[in-house]
Amino acid sequence: MRTLVTGGAGFIGSHIVDLLIAEGHDVAVIDNFATGKRTNLNRRARFYEIDILSPSLRQVFAAVEPEVVFHQAAQMSVKVSTDDPLYDARVNVMGLVNVLEACVETGVRKIIFASSGATYGNPIYLPIDENHPQRPESPYGITKMVAEHYLRYYARDRGLAFTALRYGNVYGPRQDAYGEAGVVAIFARQLLTGQIPTIHWDGEQVRDYVYVTDVARANLLAATAGDGCCYCIGTGIGTTVNRLYDLICAAVGVRVTPRQAPRRPGDLRTAYFDNARAARDLGWEPLVPLAEGIRITVEACRRELAPDAIEAAVG
Numbered sequence: 022m023r024t025l026v027t028g029g030a031g032f033i034g035s036h037i038v039d040l041l042i043a044e045g046h047d048v049a050v051i052d053n054f055a056t057g058k059r060t061n062l063n064r065r066a067r068f069y070e071i072d073i074l075s076p077s078l079r080q081v082f083a084a085v086e087p088e089v090v091f092h093q094a095a096q097m098s099v100k101v102s103t104d105d106p107l108y109d110a111r112v113n114v115m116g117l118v119n120v121l122e123a124c125v126e127t128g129v130r131k132i133i134f135a136s137s138g139a140t141y142g143n144p145i146y147l148p149i150d151e152n153h154p155q156r157p158e159s160p161y162g163i164t165k166m167v168a169e170h171y172l173r174y175y176a177r178d179r180g181l182a183f184t185a186l187r188y189g190n191v192y193g194p195r196q197d198a199y200g201e202a203g204v205v206a207i208f209a210r211q212l213l214t215g216q217i218p219t220i221h222w223d224g225e226q227v228r229d230y231v232y233v234t235d236v237a238r239a240n241l242l243a244a245t246a247g248d249g250c251c252y253c254i255g256t257g258i259g260t261t262v263n264r265l266y267d268l269i270c271a272a273v274g275v276r277v278t279p280r281q282a283p284r285r286p287g288d289l290r291t292a293y294f295d296n297a298r299a300a301r302d303l304g305w306e307p308l309v310p311l312a313e314g315i316r317i318t319v320e321a322c323r324r325e326l327a328p329d330a331i332e333a334a335v336g
């Protein structure tokens with residue numbers, strides 16, 4: 022299968038690229054390094070450094086002629102979206118429409134879209150499933166929900182098949198530990214470098230942490246199933262931040278009392294997802310248990326930090 026991954030230098034996108042390559046597919050990557058990294062690029066994928074908003078995007082699509090597009094490129098931070106809603110909308114709405122136009126013009130069969138649990142807002146029942154009302158509470162959640170409407174329009178009127186995957190809290194190696202997203206990466210890095218992590222609110226807020234290679238596999242399965250549908254991609258298991266923190270401490274091999282801080286505006290109390298529809302239609306189920314995923318993530322973080330540690334020791 023000839024594929025194109027937007028945001029393929031990013032955290033989730035790069036794992037999708039690796040899986041596609043491992044499965045023998047032809048892969049091209051688009052990224053502008055807004056948050057992605059060169060070190061995440063797979064050498065066996067062709068790479069195009071370009072903004073998804075660029076008028077030249079169509080030329081890249083025409084050169085690649087993808088059958089399936091995995092659209093991961095986005096402004097992905099809730100905080101950035103509240104600080105700068107215009108930038109968020111430009112990348113997540115205008116950028117998406119530019120990608121959709123390029124898909125239609127170059128005969129792409131299907132687009133798999135990285136949507137989000139943030140489209141739901143505060144849940145009115147649990148676990149959240151695909152029928153749960155979408156009442157997003159941040160500009161980021163709004164743009165992801167709007168994107169799903171565009172996908173339906175392009176499927177209905179322009180003949181472009183789609184599947185939207187509403188991810189839970191994705192974690193794993195390569196997640197950016199410097200941003201404010203990705204609590205596993207942040208805690209792991211802080212604990213490995215002797216810093217004291219901060220837990221907001223009382224730490225009893227519940228999230229659905231899903232391992233990144235499981236998310237990549239859901240994308241690949243969606244290439245050949247689930248046309249016109251949205252799926253919750255989570256484990257169905259809710260985990261408190263306090264429990265997560267204990268697991269990360271255990272994986273790092275330390276016992277550190279975290280600092281406490283007040284609840285952040287917009288923080289939800291509880292969210293976890295019903296993945297029965299993804300199991301039924303895509304044949305997807307999460308395979309990596311949380312403790313195992315955290316162990317792998319901490320080890321990857323340790324390896325990443327090793328050169329810094331050596332540099333610091335050398336002076």
Ligand SMILES: NC(=O)c1ccc[n+]([C@@H]2O[C@H](COP(=O)([O-])OP(=O)(O)OC[C@H]3O[C@@H](n4cnc5c(N)ncnc54)[C@H](O)[C@@H]3O)[C@@H](O)[C@H]2O)c1
Pocket residue numbers: 027028029030031032033034051052053054055056057058071072073074092093094095096097112116135136137138187188189190191192
């Ligand atoms: N990480 C999560 O828990 C999570 C949860 C729900 C949804 N998502 C969605 O999954 C996707 C991937 O997220 P991620 O966590 O890997 O984030 P990421 O920031 O690591 O990846 C996004 C990639 O898109 C690229 N990008 C951003 N703007 C671009 C532009 N204008 N042109 C070209 N490339 C651009 C970035 O450089 C980066 O490589 C995003 O769409 C995000 O909204 C992530």
